[in-house]
Amino acid sequence: MNDRANGAVLASRAAALADTSRATMLLGMLDGRAWTATELAAHAGISRSTATEHLHVLRSADLVEDRHQGRHRYVRIRDEHTAHLVETLAALGMPAAPQASWRAVDADRALAFARTCYDHLAGRVGVRVAEEFTERGLIDPSEPTRLTSAGEKWCEEFGIDLVALRRSARHEIVPCLDWTQRRDHLAGGLGAALLDRCVDLGWIVRRDGTRAVRLTSEGRTGLEAVLGIRDLA
Structure with missing residues (x-):
């Protein structure tokens, strides 16, 4: 692939990360577990239908993968390289935390x-x-x-x-x-x-x-x- 094609892939993945709910879901999945869409929705503070739409974006960008067990469908972060990317981006320019409980x-x-x-x-x-x-x-x-x-x-x-x-x-x-x-x-x-x-x-x-x-x-x-x-x- 040439730089322009690689750039298109990079831009697609960056766009997938550039949403607070999707980023929150990925940060949750850094625990290495497989999550249900319902669990991810609760973690991000959004509805299940909205979480499902966000997961479609993350799948399209190859940032997450599905795991099936019987009738149940789970989602997990794709691999350690993706986890490393998310953790590293989270480390860059982390602002001071606001006053909290x-x-x-x-x-x-x-x-x-x-x-x-x-x-x-x-x-x-x-x-x-x-x-x-x-x-x-x-x-x-x-x-x-x-x-x-x-x-x-x-x-x-x-x-x-x-x-x-x-x-x-x-x-x-x-x-x-x-x-x-x-x-x-x-x-x-x-x-x-x-x-x-x-x-x-x-x-x-x-x-x-x-x-x-x-x-x-x-x-x-x-x-x-x-x-x-x-x-x-």
Whole structure:
């Protein structure tokens, strides 16, 4: 494709994002779950019929995909590249939040501390993990999409199956700009595997109805033991 054709595709996807309701729906789907149209309508504060129209636009732009289970139809964000795009755009020029209720402030703090971004860990906890991976030489700063030999050893000791991870078509590591911290957390196959392992160990607990996750006391102790992370307030 030439630049003009590529430009037309880019413009189409940008137009699909340029609506508050559609953007709100995509931000909700960053939790990696499959949503119903009714759930997305409630999340965006619009009617189900309007949500259905918006989903048609998002499908046409290849930003979401349908998942069917029996008679039920679900929608989810298309892939981690789309999730990365949405998270990165959300990070650019984020205005100061207006005065809000204590409940809203607490919810924002929880999201900023630890949350899921598609299928990996974000927020302050995710950024600290990424920082320690770099500082400890587990990722090569000159090639930040691959583990070093030290990183491979660390992952094996932590219980991550590198053979299965590399069998996937996904990139091993994708630096993802965190919209609350303005620094990178780890996405890609490694980011997903780290989150899954932390959940399996009981270090991270998912919460219903929100992307925010809870770091348990075992998780705090564990992250200090394996990565020396002590400053998680």
